Amino acid sequence: MNGQQQLNYTRIAEAIDYIKNNFKEQPNLDEVAEQVHLSPFHFQRLFSEWAGTTPKKFLQYTSIEHAKKLLKDQQATLFDTALETGLSGTGRLHDLFVNIEGMTPAEYKNGGKNLLINYSFAESPFGNLIVASTPKGVCYMAFDDDEEKALNDLKAKFPNAVFQKKKDLLQQNGLFIFQNDWSKLNEIKLHLKGTDFQLKVWDTLLKIPMGQLSTYGNIAEQIGNPNASRAVGTAIGSNPVAFLIPCHRVIQASGNIGGYMWGNTRKTAIIGWESAKTDILEM
Template sequence: METQDQLNYKRIASAIDYIKGNFKGQPSLDEIAEHVHLSPFHFQRLFTEWAGTSPKKFLQYISVAHAKRMLMENRSTLFETAYETGLSGTSRLHDLFVNIEGMTPAEYKHGGKNLSVNYSFAESPFGNLIVASTAKGICYMAFEDNEVQALENLILRFPNAFFVRKLDLIQQNALFIFQNDWTKIAEIKLHLKGTDFQLKVWEALMKIPMGQVSTYGTIAKQVEHPNASRAVGTAIGSNPVAFLIPCHRVIQSTGLFGGYMWGNTRKTAIIGWESARTSHLLP
């Protein structure tokens, strides 16, 4: 049985798909509402509750023109200056409180042997997800409606680990982010299995402020491999922690959003949702 939140997200996702597919025609509120089988009044209210802005404004946030503007803004040193001078306590820069701790070579080599992994399932504004943690931090987070498939995917990453279905404090602190509660961000650590290059790329992703986007080429330069855009794309595509490591904030240099491991519609939804919540902070 679907919860109301699950049903609402499906309606929002369907509306986003319709908006993207009919963007050039600038669909009206009535047209979008009809597509998701709601009255214009109820659709406007539902969409505003979920996205924090009107469908019309959201349409602007997911347009190529807006994405290009965000890319231009991200070329300035404003973000780096704010970070270096200790101004990273705002919600816009919250990701930098998330720290990465790579697994030891032995843990990496043996697929999590002797590693105890707690996991649980939760709801988010973008659908159901599975979140898993070790004693050191979050090791996996993924959007997945099917709990059986979600667990199988987790086990594939750590085939020799010991798994317990348990919601622990580490997971709870991470999940607060979906409630716009950044107070626990400083307590979040990630315990990741990856190569040195992957860890560098994932760390670079966490320096993209909420409500902003970057490109594969920019990330390649930041990890000091300016000609490795393709390798960067592969590392981004292997990101094991959805949302906390914000691979959704990397788009094509043309302004097109591009692919996403957990679905292009979800990526569009997240980018628009974050833009809506940080629009008052943008220059």
């Protein structure tokens, strides 16, 4: 991400924070533009280019009322909701995955010993990220503008693995999810280090349709353990693959956005971006 792109991202992030903190006042275009020191015209154009929708619609998408509406709509099953909104194809991220393959007990216990892990750095609409893969699939993806820190965090996950800086097809397929043209997607394979419970939770997250939200309690019910909301929250917080496993689609039952490993502002941005993409798919 070059200097101008970083400045634009920072401005949009500030605008999102302002909208999020002041949604009850329904700030207009002029008020939000003033917060990021841009003219209304320039801000409208920049925001629309970045988020794929106008600031006004983004405010609607990311408000608490929108979150509550989505939750209320989920009285129907998630699958039926997806079908009714025309998201039975590429709009459902789960359909793009072949499987989640868990690492063997030995690989899990030994911190990735004998694993060869490729890694590379990439840009996304939500900031820079690191993505890594084994020969079996993507094993890690995280947002981070500090490449040295991002690499150290990756190595901490697999302290005994062998690393090489290389972008491979598995990583490229995963990164295509950020593109507007999803016809370029082939297969996205994940090779994850986690307990059986964590893998089950992460697989369930993949079934949340794009443009929809769920709650920790709802996820617990789907995995057959309705009293495990807290454990579900812990598993979601341990998600090793940002965005591809959509933990950003899980919010609190109250309708509050809740926490996110890579920042609440980024979570709010992703929810709004996916809502905009859903609108496009429904047209």
